[in-house]
Amino acid sequence: MNKKFILYAVLLAFSVAAPFLFPNYQTQLATLWLMIIVALTWDMTGGQMGYNSLGNIFFYGTGMYVCAVITIGLYYDVGEWTNASRTEIFTFSDRQYFTGMVLGILGAGLFCAASAYFIGMLTFGLRGPYFAIGTLGVAIAAGEIVSNIEWLGGGQGVSMPIYNGDFDTFKTLIYFEYAILGVGLFVFLNWLYKTRFGAAINAIRDDEEKAEAMGIHTLRYKLVTWAMSAFFVGAAGAISAFQLIHFEPLETAYQTINLGIFMVVCVLLGGKGTLWGPVIGAIMFQVFKETTWNYFLGWQWVALGALIVIVVVFFQDGLMGWLRLKRPEWFGVKVEQKTSEAGA
Amino acid sequence: MDEILFNISLLIDYPIVNLKIIIDGVMIGALFALAAYGLALVWGVMNVKNLAQGDFVIAGGYVALMLSKAGINPLFGVPLAFVVMWGIGWVIYKVIITRVIERDLFTSLLATFGLAIMMAQLMNLMFGSDAQSVNLGYDTLRFADGIIDVPIAKLIGVGMAAVLAIAVVLFMKRSRMGQAIRATAQDARAARVLGIDTEKVYAFTFGLNAAICGAAGAIIVMIWVIQPFYGIGYSVRAFVIVTAAGLGNLPGVIAAGLGFGAAEQYGAHIFGDGYKQAIAVILLLLVLFFRLLQQRRNRQVLK
Numbered sequence: 001m002n003k004k005f006i007l008y009a010v011l012l013a014f015s016v017a018a019p020f021l022f023p024n025y026q027t028q029l030a031t032l033w034l035m036i037i038v039a040l041t042w043d044m045t046g047g048q049m050g051y052n053s054l055g056n057i058f059f060y061g062t063g064m065y066v067c068a069v070i071t072i073g074l075y076y077d078v079g080e081w082t083n084a085s086r087t088e089i090f091t092f093s094d095r096q097y098f099t100g101m102v103l104g105i106l107g108a109g110l111f112c113a114a115s116a117y118f119i120g121m122l123t124f125g126l127r128g129p130y131f132a133i134g135t136l137g138v139a140i141a142a143g144e145i146v147s148n149i150e151w152l153g154g155g156q157g158v159s160m161p162i163y164n165g166d167f168d169t170f171k172t173l174i175y176f177e178y179a180i181l182g183v184g185l186f187v188f189l190n191w192l193y194k195t196r197f198g199a200a201i202n203a204i205r206d207d208e209e210k211a212e213a214m215g216i217h218t219l220r221y222k223l224v225t226w227a228m229s230a231f232f233v234g235a236a237g238a239i240s241a242f243q244l245i246h247f248e249p250l251e252t253a254y255q256t257i258n259l260g261i262f263m264v265v266c267v268l269l270g271g272k273g274t275l276w277g278p279v280i281g282a283i284m285f286q287v288f289k290e291t292t293w294n295y296f297l298g299w300q301w302v303a304l305g306a307l308i309v310i311v312v313v314f315f316q317d318g319l320m321g322w323l324r325l326k327r328p329e330w331f332g333v334k335v336e337q338k339t340s341e342a343g344a
Numbered sequence: 345m346d347e348i349l350f351n352i353s354l355l356i357d358y359p360i361v362n363l364k365i366i367i368d369g370v371m372i373g374a375l376f377a378l379a380a381y382g383l384a385l386v387w388g389v390m391n392v393k394n395l396a397q398g399d400f401v402i403a404g405g406y407v408a409l410m411l412s413k414a415g416i417n418p419l420f421g422v423p424l425a426f427v428v429m430w431g432i433g434w435v436i437y438k439v440i441i442t443r444v445i446e447r448d449l450f451t452s453l454l455a456t457f458g459l460a461i462m463m464a465q466l467m468n469l470m471f472g473s474d475a476q477s478v479n480l481g482y483d484t485l486r487f488a489d490g491i492i493d494v495p496i497a498k499l500i501g502v503g504m505a506a507v508l509a510i511a512v513v514l515f516m517k518r519s520r521m522g523q524a525i526r527a528t529a530q531d532a533r534a535a536r537v538l539g540i541d542t543e544k545v546y547a548f549t550f551g552l553n554a555a556i557c558g559a560a561g562a563i564i565v566m567i568w569v570i571q572p573f574y575g576i577g578y579s580v581r582a583f584v585i586v587t588a589a590g591l592g593n594l595p596g597v598i599a600a601g602l603g604f605g606a607a608e609q610y611g612a613h614i615f616g617d618g619y620k621q622a623i624a625v626i627l628l629l630l631v632l633f634f635r636l637l638q639q640r641r642n643r644q645v646l647k
Contacts, residue, residue, distance in 0.1 A: 125636040129449040144622035305462025
């Protein structure tokens, strides 16, 4: 127990020190936290509850837009802002910027949680692959609809207010916003998975009919889980909106084939249904992406598709699943008799 | 909002516009129905939900496009795309699909999603991201004072789609292989017991699916445009149609395809072309929820 505490303390200290130790990689480190957040939230429904959503990116994009509307709408008219033809100058004082930022991130999270609750009422009747296709449909449709709304900047997207201070401070600020959200999410899930609630959603994954027969109100559990995961994705999307400064509906906000599928790949790489799996998977994926991306010379997307296929077909249990098979005692699994399956 | 009301009132005041929309929709729908039939085949026989369906369509289109660039009449692209895409489908089956058949459904969905990304990006690298098409140079027939215009190329395309559909139906009904495919779809284990090489049947079915999609794509490139990233739209449409029609029901798939094409054209007319993709996806969601309500009637839960 003590060992575990030291491990967590070291990791936390490293997270705090990282942006100062590697100042040139702050953007990549911030993106790493984003990947960890979306992977952990995807695992809440995909790994722990057995509902594989392909549309969680919907909350990321919606978080961006809600945050933009709140932050801008506090001080200016949103329609005028998005249609501004560079002749009018809108400025944000520091005080306005930070008020907008805090309210925007919180508002985005809450709005996404609420929308997950309502969308979930419709989509959670769908089982298995239908749920995946249905949620993917929600994300694609949302992107297409938003890119047709002029008030939200149409296909051009929205520009966020710009921080007045210097750029390095801004990057550190964004890093710590992600880091705080990520650590908060991890601590929250660490607690949540040990409670009765965690046991209930695992029961839904293992056998939904039986769980229902045992008196678990499955729909309510599913909705609350999805809403919680949507809160964190929405807040992460809101931070991304500030980080990117300008975002477009199809390429950045509702990016179904980039981040929307990355999060699933991260979880599968690390291991579904474990707490550390998504974190490790996100780190593996991000390191792979950042180190190899530039060497593919335009073929990186083809390589990404190939990576998805390879991971899904050959390595679906991920690192944690593989470790669990090799070292069951690390996971508190007692192997009473060495059978051929356990040894394989 | 005013625009939407105006578009609706246009439909009521000039009934002939309705006819035009329905004709356009049915023509598009015939090609959607082909892609959807391929999906229904693969889904029904080996229980694989293929999200790369649309990318097979686009790949077939590029085969025909290359042929016409080589100076050969693009109409020959339809059989060529059929053959080439059969080969590609067979290779994809042997490399990927055969390993996911026995796994849970999400695996096949995600694997084919990865495949879809890979194919779209490959085509983007090979052919560029511009929307391209082949011009056959045929006339356009006009009816009702020019409100209804039917290009002869479209008629030829729809005719070829119909021929292909009939050929596939006859093949499934009459040939030995067609019987084996239907037997495998009903009960793979029993089929194996009775001496059918199901592995061969699966490979054949997947190849046939890719070939049907490829031929549909070769027709599409002659009458509309193709672009490397249009694939996902066709995949979504194929899913809508199959989910609405059910599996193993070819008349249903064709009817749903034609109806879907018309519904999409109506939507595009009322809300504007920009919403076309969104309308297709929303129709998918509506179909899924409608199915859900149907099931709910049979399902009883303690509250």
